Amino acid sequence: MNRQNVDVAVIGSGPAGMAAAIRAKQSGAENVVVMERAEQMGGLLHQCVHNGFGLLYFNEDLTGPEYARRFMEKAMDVKVTPLLETMVTKISPEREITAISSKEGYITFTPKSIVLAMGCRERSRGALNIPGTRPAGILTAGTAQRFVNVEGFIPGKKIVILGSGDIGMIMARRLTLEGAEVVAVVEILPYIGGLIRNEVQCLHDFSIPLLLEHTITQIHGEKRIEAVNVARVDNNRDPIGGTERRIECDTLLLSVGLIPENELSSMAGVELDPITGGPIVGEMRQTNVPGIFAGGNVVHVHDLVDNVSWESELAGESAARFAMGAKWAEKGKIALKPGRNIRYIVPQTISGEREITLYLRVSDLEEGVRLKIGDIMSKALRVVKPSEMLKIELPMAQLRKLKQGATEIVVDCEKRGK
Amino acid sequence: MPEEKNITCIGCPMGCAVTLTIDDDRKVTSITGYKCKEGQKYALAEYKNPVRTLTATVLTQNSSQRLLAVRTTAPIPKTKLLPGIMALAEVRAKPPIKMGDVVISNLLDTGVDVVATSGLLF
Numbered sequence: 001m002n003r004q005n006v007d008v009a010v011i012g013s014g015p016a017g018m019a020a021a022i023r024a025k026q027s028g029a030e031n032v033v034v035m036e037r038a039e040q041m042g043g044l045l046h047q048c049v050h051n052g053f054g055l056l057y058f059n060e061d062l063t064g065p066e067y068a069r070r071f072m073e074k075a076m077d078v079k080v081t082p083l084l085e086t087m088v089t090k091i092s093p094e095r096e097i098t099a100i101s102s103k104e105g106y107i108t109f110t111p112k113s114i115v116l117a118m119g120c121r122e123r124s125r126g127a128l129n130i131p132g133t134r135p136a137g138i139l140t141a142g143t144a145q146r147f148v149n150v151e152g153f154i155p156g157k158k159i160v161i162l163g164s165g166d167i168g169m170i171m172a173r174r175l176t177l178e179g180a181e182v183v184a185v186v187e188i189l190p191y192i193g194g195l196i197r198n199e200v201q202c203l204h205d206f207s208i209p210l211l212l213e214h215t216i217t218q219i220h221g222e223k224r225i226e227a228v229n230v231a232r233v234d235n236n237r238d239p240i241g242g243t244e245r246r247i248e249c250d251t252l253l254l255s256v257g258l259i260p261e262n263e264l265s266s267m268a269g270v271e272l273d274p275i276t277g278g279p280i281v282g283e284m285r286q287t288n289v290p291g292i293f294a295g296g297n298v299v300h301v302h303d304l305v306d307n308v309s310w311e312s313e314l315a316g317e318s319a320a321r322f323a324m325g326a327k328w329a330e331k332g333k334i335a336l337k338p339g340r341n342i343r344y345i346v347p348q349t350i351s352g353e354r355e356i357t358l359y360l361r362v363s364d365l366e367e368g369v370r371l372k373i374g375d376i377m378s379k380a381l382r383v384v385k386p387s388e389m390l391k392i393e394l395p396m397a398q399l400r401k402l403k404q405g406a407t408e409i410v411v412d413c414e415k416r417g418k
Numbered sequence: 419m420p421e422e423k424n425i426t427c428i429g430c431p432m433g434c435a436v437t438l439t440i441d442d443d444r445k446v447t448s449i450t451g452y453k454c455k456e457g458q459k460y461a462l463a464e465y466k467n468p469v470r471t472l473t474a475t476v477l478t479q480n481s482s483q484r485l486l487a488v489r490t491t492a493p494i495p496k497t498k499l500l501p502g503i504m505a506l507a508e509v510r511a512k513p514p515i516k517m518g519d520v521v522i523s524n525l526l527d528t529g530v531d532v533v534a535t536s537g538l539l540f
């Protein structure tokens with residue numbers, strides 16, 4: 001393949017990368033490559049053997065591998081070029097990509113545009129600082145998922161899960177079905193970190209104890225983990241003295257959140273948002289570096305793959321148009337500012353000239369609220385939770401209500417009056 | 419003695435705790451705790467016939483991969499999940515297998531098949 005002529009290079013071939021590449025091709029980019037370090041496209045979808053994927057995108061209840069397959073086939077249909085077993089090691093602000101390929105060795109080329117689609121990684125124990133020993137048997141929920149669903153062995157027989165993220169709850173069910181005993185899911189907050197359907201179908205269905213407002217205060221065991229101490233926490237999330245008790249286990253899984261994977265983005269000079277951990281993007285999913293776009297979990301951690309695909313299609317379309325000569329301001333004229341009880345909003349800036357979908361998360365759980373997008377739109381919501389991303393369509397009809405020359409829109413989540 | 423049954427509605431992030439009261443003839447006499455009609459409908463359906471899709475992996479034989487991912491083509495009664503997984507433990511999948519190929523037909527007389535959700539080329 002002649003790499004002097006690449007229009008769009010997509011970094012990563014998970015749900016985000018595949019969707020971006022397909023859409024780039026469909027939007028007219030001639031030569032679209034997807035760079036993937038594994039042997040096949042699809043990313044982590046292959047190890048997510050559970051269902052619940054595609055309910056919105058395909059209106060069907062698919063498993064991870066099935067969802068991946070649809071996009072893999074489409075990518076082949078539209079003639080996206082996969083560069084497999086190829087690990088990108090560097091991207092320069094001038095868009096020069098350096099990679100190591102198992103077939104070709106060291107390669108470097110400069111595509112007309114790039115889509116960052118590296119996804120996210122799991123927070124590991126180091127980030128949490130639990131006192132105690134450092135025995136074997138402590139791993140992230142995603143690693144356990146790989147062991148159980150791909151490698152074919154279970155990491156232990158008596159399992160405690162710290163954190164109630166979706167992967168943790170899904171692994172609680174999976175391990176139970178495979179014969180392990182999940183003795184507790186420990187969550188520091190007063191509510192779960194994942195989706196309600198996972199609480200019901202993964203925990204309630206198998207009577208797995210969920211300890212809300214609890215945390216792990218100590219890890220025991222020399223070679224292998226033997227037990228953890230669990231304590232109730234107060235409103236400041238500090239352990240309450242005298243509530244500590246010991247729970248025997250041989251494995252501790254961590255399901256304590258995901259972090260966008262942005263080492264390459266930083267090398268390329270892409271500006272990151274300290275809250276999302278991902279690139280600051282405009283409505284076309286353009287970053288501050290001309291010709292570099294981003295979509296999916298690399299921008300902000302989604303809870304549904306369907307939204308990852310949609311967001312990345314936008315990045316793919318923009319990358320194709322950029323490769324064909326279209327230009328945008330790196331930053332939209334109008335900044336979207338998180339107001340009361342709003343943690344973040346993606347995109348961070350908009351032009352006001354194009355209908356958009358806002359993705360946002362709140363900071364705290366609240367019932368009976370009204371979401372106000374400046375003074376151009378408002379929406380009553382029964383409940384908002386940090387773990388459930390909100391998706392708001394902002395049509396042109398509303399955007400036209402913006403004052404001439406407006407430079408920011410504050411988004412507030414207000415308490416509704418009785 | 420009327421019996422109470424608690425069901426969490428999964429219709430929206432609210433996750434209402436719905437309570438059903440069931441009399442001696444197993445008839446539902448009251449449903450409370452839901453914040454919208456959706457919850458009433460869900461709780462009743464969930465009480466009468468709770469069903470789930472079973473997803474799992476099965477061991478392979480003569481393959482480069484150790485496992486094959488599988489699912490039921492439709493949801494099966496919740497009570498059949500554990501027996502279902504026991505039935506799957508007996509299976510040894512041999513390549514070639516395509517996504518959608520039947521691994522067990524009519525799982526435990528549910529009328530539902532178990533199919534491969536990925537493939538085994540070799």
Ligand code: SF4
Binds near residue numbers: 429452456
């Ligand atoms: S009853 Fe209505 S409000 Fe309550 S969880 Fe179900 S759908 Fe949501």
